[in-house]
Amino acid sequence: xxxxxxxxxxxxxxxxxxxxxxxxxxxxxxxxxxxxxxxxxxxxxxxxxxxxxxxxxxxxxxxxxxxxxxxxxxxxxxxxxxxxxxxxxxxxxxxxxxxxxxxxxxxxxxxxxxxxxxxxxxxxxxxxxxxxxxxxxxxxxxxxxxxxxxxxxxxxxxxxxxxxxxxxxxxxxxxxxxxxxxxxxxxxxxxxxxxxxxxxxxxx
Amino acid sequence: xxxxxxxxxxxxxxxxxxxxxxxxxxxxxxxxxxxxxxxxxxxxxxxxxxxxxxxxxxxxxxxxxxxxxxxxxxxxxxxxxxxxxxxxxxxxxxxxxxxxxxxxxxxxxxxxxxxxxxxxxxxxxxxxxxxxxxxxxxxxxxxxxxxxxxxxxxxxxxxxxxxxxxxxxxxxxxxxxxxxxxxxxxxxxxxxxxxxxxxxxxxx
Numbered sequence: 001x002x003x004x005x006x007x008x009x010x011x012x013x014x015x016x017x018x019x020x021x022x023x024x025x026x027x028x029x030x031x032x033x034x035x036x037x038x039x040x041x042x043x044x045x046x047x048x049x050x051x052x053x054x055x056x057x058x059x060x061x062x063x064x065x066x067x068x069x070x071x072x073x074x075x076x077x078x079x080x081x082x083x084x085x086x087x088x089x090x091x092x093x094x095x096x097x098x099x100x101x102x103x104x105x106x107x108x109x110x111x112x113x114x115x116x117x118x119x120x121x122x123x124x125x126x127x128x129x130x131x132x133x134x135x136x137x138x139x140x141x142x143x144x145x146x147x148x149x150x151x152x153x154x155x156x157x158x159x160x161x162x163x164x165x166x167x168x169x170x171x172x173x174x175x176x177x178x179x180x181x182x183x184x185x186x187x188x189x190x191x192x193x194x195x196x197x198x199x200x201x202x203x204x
Numbered sequence: 205x206x207x208x209x210x211x212x213x214x215x216x217x218x219x220x221x222x223x224x225x226x227x228x229x230x231x232x233x234x235x236x237x238x239x240x241x242x243x244x245x246x247x248x249x250x251x252x253x254x255x256x257x258x259x260x261x262x263x264x265x266x267x268x269x270x271x272x273x274x275x276x277x278x279x280x281x282x283x284x285x286x287x288x289x290x291x292x293x294x295x296x297x298x299x300x301x302x303x304x305x306x307x308x309x310x311x312x313x314x315x316x317x318x319x320x321x322x323x324x325x326x327x328x329x330x331x332x333x334x335x336x337x338x339x340x341x342x343x344x345x346x347x348x349x350x351x352x353x354x355x356x357x358x359x360x361x362x363x364x365x366x367x368x369x370x371x372x373x374x375x376x377x378x379x380x381x382x383x384x385x386x387x388x389x390x391x392x393x394x395x396x397x398x399x400x401x402x403x404x405x406x407x408x
Binding site for chain 1: 247250251274275279281282283288297302305323327328330335336338340342343344346347402
């Protein structure tokens, strides 16, 4: 398969590339590195990356930024001024727009795989925007799956905090059992190389 | 209790008012009717309605608009141009902003109750934006609950399609077992008059 991997240089992206590269052609894309540049907050950049990538059987997002801040720092504010703006524009609508663009670009029977995380179900302090965004992406994937044309599939991988991220994030995730990026990457393989659609693959 | 009910004139809102009015002071608010006017997409309007309402023990939203359209009509587009914009601005950020404003306004121990719907879990054709928004609100509520100050609580009621809505929506909800607005209203009573927080009360 020819697979476009967005966020290939991240901790999770590198593991996904390592998992899929032995069997497939993986085209690495990222905001500041990779063979293709893509910024999920910029629709033109998404369209351009897909055009440059050419024919594809799978599009994977292992990318998406969101703002972590205590709930008390979130004030009632419109889009653009709210602390939710980054999550809405990047991890949520960036991934949704990537999925919609992939819908129009993938070969028949191709797949789309997005990334969320355990905060959709299990909250942490300062994680309310991440929870909001992850919950939105997971529900969108369940819904989009039943309307995709041409045998296209869509799933999302929701990993626990990554072992590799614990040096930085451990104080926020006390008591969570981290999973290795390599283990989380297996769920991307399941999505791309399996046949299910509308699934939230939890790697807890 | 003094309860501000946003969306009081809707099918669900009227049932919530009927459930709570015998025991509490319910202040009806809505975009075009009610004793207070409120537009969830306008932060100044939210703040103004709370100020006019005065001291409150509970804030309920039985409101929120979202765009229903086939997935194929959704194009990759930035906020403001996407068909997701109404859902993001109204049912999602409108309710989130109402909750954040209520956090700063409610009496100690007060409660916030938002509304989603079954589409967060069970999709229908043309409902991808509603699913996205409902999933976002439910995950936000779970997360906000663990950080609210002063003994404040937050829950969300997620009803199945309402019996009263079936004349208009039946073709989109074939096979769903509708619930009466009166039954859905009981979940709002549970949220306001109970003691739980971070709950998604499903009325399926």
